[in-house]
Amino acid sequence: MFDIMKQNKSSSSKKAGIRWGTLFAVVAVGLMLGTQMIPHPVLKNEPTWHLIWEGTLAQATEGNPGAGVSGFLEIFFVNHTASPTTAYSHNTSSDFETWADANLKPTGVATHAYANADNFCLQLKSSILFDIVIRCRWNKTNAWDGAKFIDANTRVNITCSGFATMADIVGTGTVSYNNTGAWALWSNWWWQDADGGTGTGFTLLKGTTWSANQISIKIWAKY
Secondary structure: OOOHHHHHHHHHHHHHHHHHHHHHHHHHHHHHHHHHHHHOOOOOOOOOOOEEEEHHHHHHOOOOOOOOOOOOEEEEEOOOOOOOOHHHHOOOHHHHHHHHHHHOOOOOOEEEEEOOOEEOOOOOOOOOOOEEEEEEEEHHHHHHHOOEOOHHHEEEEEEOOOOOOOEEEEEEEEEOOOOOOOOOEEEEEEEOOOOOOOOOOOOOOOOOOOOOHHHEEEEEEEO
16 A cells, blocks of 8 residues: 555656646746847947037138048138028039139239138128138048938037127038048038028128137037
């Protein structure tokens, strides 16, 4: 009788062991499958704004950030236009230089109505409405998403304490050249009033003088 009971008990223990083993195996497989079904998080660097060039108008007259480098190219003072998006889409600096001198350069002076590496002293006609145009470029380090240039990731601010009061005001950008086969994106940024939007232009009163240090420029890129 004792042997039978012992045998039955042993048999029951084995069955219980099998059940527990089976349950453990099911739970383990479930955990493994559950772990495999959880997706891995994807880490992505969110782009942030970087200051890539900063200077006053006097420093800006250097006009050449260097081969392959993003930055400032030239600043122009051109007579005011009611169609800035079209007018400022030109991709040739000489177009703006001719336009500026034809309308804002006083008669008989040697200087120009634009500033580049060869021209530092500016003289403008008084009482003529004008816009400010700044030409810049951004390379693939600063404005490229791996497949194309992103002009929305560019920005230019100016601060002025001379003929207008502007504190770090963002201009309006008009792309002049965007080609995926090129090494850089070129665009022209313009201001027609003190808040950076479309306006009636600026003006200098007769006899007004202003220093080149009264205009400071910041060029940004988001990457």
